[in-house]
Amino acid sequence: MNIEDALSQACDQVGIRPPRTVGYGKWLLADTLDGKRGKGDGRVMMTDHYVTAFNWKTGKKATVSLTGQMDVKQQRRIAHDVRAEKERQKARAERAARTASNIVDAAQPAQHPYLVGKGFPDEKALVIDAEYLKRHVGDYLVCGERAIVMPARFGSRVTSVQLIWEDGTKKFLAGGEIGGSFDRIGKGADTWLCEGLATGLSLRAALKGLRRADTILCCFSASNVAQVARSVKGRTFIAADHDKPVEQFGWKGTGEHYAEAAGKPYFMPPDEGTDINDFHMEKGIFALQKLVATFLRRAGK
CATH class of the missing domain: 3.40.50 (Rossmann fold)
Known part of the structure; x- marks a missing residue:
């Protein structure tokens, strides 16, 4: 059995279409068989050992094992790609953690319109200006003028942040571990x-x-x-x-x-x-x- 056969089998079992792009060691977006209503409601993970497909709409999950069944040459190539993806994810997470720590350090305690709307007008939270984010992170996080900064912590280590804007829009730092x-x-x-x-x-x-x-x-x-x-x-x-x-x-x-x-x-x-x-x-x-x-x-x- 090759990786393509395993992918087709796993997807068929849960009722999703194979993803449009191929990648290894990370979750890939896929569509269900419900047409437009199922767009992006499927997930696929492919490695050198297995293919897992998941249908978010139904909760069905299927894993097809590749152990001992795949061509050795293809298995080695995929294993290399999986290791490379893990290294990329690790590097992204480390960069995101440094950026998150900088955002937390730059934020200042202040009142915020979101908290007023939630019944806490006197509550203070860490708040960051949109201009700081534009300069140091990028526009993709910006949805207003000032955002509440919620540090995502593992113990004392900040790994990411959630930003809450005035209208309640929530954004996460790309690549951060949550x-x-x-x-x-x-x-x-x-x-x-x-x-x-x-x-x-x-x-x-x-x-x-x-x-x-x-x-x-x-x-x-x-x-x-x-x-x-x-x-x-x-x-x-x-x-x-x-x-x-x-x-x-x-x-x-x-x-x-x-x-x-x-x-x-x-x-x-x-x-x-x-x-x-x-x-x-x-x-x-x-x-x-x-x-x-x-x-x-x-x-x-």
């Missing part, structure tokens, strides 16, 4: 994981009202919540977004799916399509405190 990283906005006995900054701030306010001082980690995405949860020690809880149910997660929302995958006690706001900050803004801080307190009682904590 998986397993977080931004800590509170420190204490137990640990709470959530996706975004606004959710973390609302959760922190509710816990303060309940006379709790806990660690709060903003993890940037639902899937990363599950990844961070694997490295957290001690009692850990998750404040998940109540996302719209989708087929690929067994008709559960993305937030709930990954909260369950994390294996930690979790809760969500009651209304579909909302997060904890939405609940806070609509119902008020006392209602949120009640929601958190009820969850903690049910969790036996």
Whole structure:
């Protein structure tokens, strides 16, 4: 079996089209068989040992092994390409980490329109001007005049940043490592994981009202919540977004799916399509405190 046969077989099993471009050791975008509705909803990874295809719309995943089946000459060529891609990814990540550290160092604590809109007019965050980003990074990150800088950290090391602009647009630094990283906005006995900054701030306010001082980690995405949860020690809880149910997660929302995958006690706001900050803004801080307190009682904590 050659790599082309394995690619065709894996894609057929999950209902996606082979990617238009060929590359090894990295995820390639592909389309599903749903036409325009499935554009970019497929992923393919090719190495010298296997081909994996994934259909995001259905959640189907298939891996075809190439071990002992591929022409030795082709296998060596692909193995070389995989090693080269890993080196390129490592170099990109190192450059991004240096750039991210520079952005964090250049940012200054300040109030920000995004925080005002989320119910925290007096809250200060690290803020960077668009002009700095244009000069030192590039226009691709710029969507306004000033952005909140959320450092993505592994321990004390900054590996990337998330920028939040005035209208809520979020941008990540190209090449930066996000998986397993977080931004800590509170420190204490137990640990709470959530996706975004606004959710973390609302959760922190509710816990303060309940006379709790806990660690709060903003993890940037639902899937990363599950990844961070694997490295957290001690009692850990998750404040998940109540996302719209989708087929690929067994008709559960993305937030709930990954909260369950994390294996930690979790809760969500009651209304579909909302997060904890939405609940806070609509119902008020006392209602949120009640929601958190009820969850903690049910969790036996």
